[in-house]
Amino acid sequence: MPQNVTLYQNYPNPFNPATTIRYDLSTAASVELTVFDLLGRQVRTLVHEQQPAGSYRVTFDASGLPGGVYIYRLKTDRATFQKKMILLR
Template structure:
């Protein structure tokens, strides 16, 4: 299950656009089996959000699309993968960040 929606966050008071790129820590963490990932984009561009296992293998592409500036939330349902450490990465032309999360079943 992937759910994507825009959310309010730290923004420029005149334009309502985030002031910087940011990939937030997922919550809850550790999780079982659903977690929430939030991130901020400051301009229109292609956005990729990808889940990797501990060995760096791609597990799931959550987002691979052009997105408007704003704050976004994704729900990842990890029911079909085993317990362990996973990484999620936000990648744009101007920004890359990776964070760790733990799935405990």
């Protein structure tokens, strides 16, 4: 069965200090949701677990991080998706 994953743009964007990241899984999957800076350094792991099919919301609290553009990446068993978000300071 094909695995359909939808990763949505975070909201609000730009944000300070927190934003919500939403995604949908059509089937159960091993999920890793991570945040990187523009130099490719991982700054936070938000999710790293097996999840059943469903809709998910994860809050990213960027307190303590410098303002700028960040990449959030959703990786499953079969696919990887990423989007940009802007932290204002």
